[in-house]
Amino acid sequence: MKKAVSTSLLGLALMMSASSLAFAQDKTAKIGVLNDQSGLYADVTGPGSVVAAQMAVEDSGLLAKGWKIDVVIGDHQNKPDVGSNIARQWFDVDKVDAIVDVPTSSVGLVVNNIVKEKNGVYLNSGSGTSDLSNAQCSPNTIHWAYDTFQLANGTGSAMVKNGGDTWFFLTADYAFGTALERDTTNAVTAKGGKIIGSVRPPLNTADFSSFLLQAQASKAKVIGLANAGGDTINSIKQASEFGIVKGGQKLAGLLMFITDVHALGLPVANGLSFTETFYWDLNDGTRGFSKRFQARMKNKNMPTTVQAGVYSSLIHYFKTLDAMGGNSHDGLKIVNAMKAAPTDDIIFGKGTIQPNGRKLHPAYLFEVKKPEESKGPWDYYKLVATIPADQAFTPLDKSACPLLKKT
């Protein structure tokens, strides 16, 4: 009897060691890039994020160590239902390990829940809503590149400091827009500014003239554009047509990307100030990455903050997998290991990840150059101020993330 017990114990032990051996030897990973491949956010995220993900796979050095890494692509068309279907299929059928990018906050939040339910890894660079590391934070999620708090804090505070103390918002009518309006309102009122009105055009509006007229009539000193991508481009272009800036009101593009500035052209965009966490011409690391990226893009665009974020997040993910010696496919365990290790890459430099899943790095206040100041194509930004990593994002003690209360 005793012998039987010890034999079975031995068997069990052998089995366990065998399974952990299999564990250690599993050197496969499947990355899903989920974003808008052809709509209004396709230039900000889209195919460029896929290029960034592929570059991260190649630069990680894992392929040389015998890893097999696949990148799959999904087009969520900015629709939460489409996005959640793809995410579910990726986990259930295609056995995807990590979902990256996911712009459009309404989709980003839905996928956040699915990744948690399926115990995957979620590295979000595309969504803006700061809820991802606050009320809706998840142990499987790291919010990587930027968020609405950081945008609002950077641009909002700077505008109020320069005398822009009354605000009118043009807010895209969905999760991202309202989050950005809320966070900017907080930043502006904290500095003594006042909000005198807002209007909410639907997402993907072609003509903003009605809304701009309302903003003009409000006589607010600053018109805050709480929108993104094509919506921002159209509202800025049409604002210049209606003589809003000439009339003395200032425009605050709360979320601007380099592709937006490129599309507007410097004659229209010059003088705009906004906050970003990445610009291709910051240092040797960003320049090197961006030139390689540009060469691989069909439309020869420079990388946006989101696309650079996809690269940076995957580099850290691969480093973590490498350090763990294999892929356990256990999302929670991997994300915890990622949070525990400091980050260091050519995009954002050295950084850390907060327990609520917020990745920290510096943010920069930029101003768009005048046409005569630009030295060539894509030379668009002037650095006005650097906001250090510990001040750029929501302070931990103000984060509403339930994960923080347990510890």
Added chain:
Amino acid sequence: MSINLQALSAQLLVGLINGSFYALLSLGLAVIFGMLNIINFAHGAVYMMGAFAAYFLLNLAGIGYWPALILAPLAVGLFGMVMERTMLKWIANLDHLYGLLLTFGLALIIQGVFQNYFGSSGLPYAIPDALKGGMNLGFMFLPIYRGWVVIFSLVVCLATWFLIERTRLGAYLRAATENPTLVRAFGINVPLMITLTYGLGVGLAALAGVLSAPINQVRPLMGADLIIVVFAVVVIGGMGSIMGSIITGFTLGIIEGLTKYFYPEASNTVVFVLMVLVLLVKPSGLTGRAA
């Protein structure tokens, strides 16, 4: 919300501007449907091509806005005629559904090709110098360019109506749709007329594209976003009715403008709500004849 008369009149004027685009586009659709019996889903794509043609003329050949206003519709119209001769001609006698599917497929291909090369954010096109700036109307600041768009498109719409309803050429056209065989017997080249009509409809859409280039970004998807609204306009006005589509175009622009003032969240859907109502009450459209 208290109603501010100044703001309201400003919104009405802005609505009228959008209405001009709806009118120009739905007019082209009505002409094509009336004469060719084709539901031209490629209309948004050719509108986009008009804007791109203006962009290329400026940036590759240095040809400015004014010549582009003529050259771009001509070029795109020619493209349309090739399309009609090589593809649409073969399905002329089949069910509407075939034309709809073919033109929809063409639209997707054209948009896809442009998107592949130019991305989705689009390209900038500046307002011509002569129309820069604006005037203060007291109740609003009207950019001169927008005023120009309203007047110009109104003139084009009326000229097209006159051409089709009041000239001999228009009479031939209308006759050719009623009874092509008989009109042919009188020695009139009906297939050529049909090709030219399609070219005219497409050219009108391209013209709208050129007009919109300085206001909106020149984007591959600019037509796809607009075409659904324009179809709603055509359905409300009555398929194939020339005057109906002009009037409905402008009216719906104004209604949309008012919605943007009173309840902006619904401004993208109000046109479709109206469409449903019209279909329930008068399925042939406000000015359409019963089929």
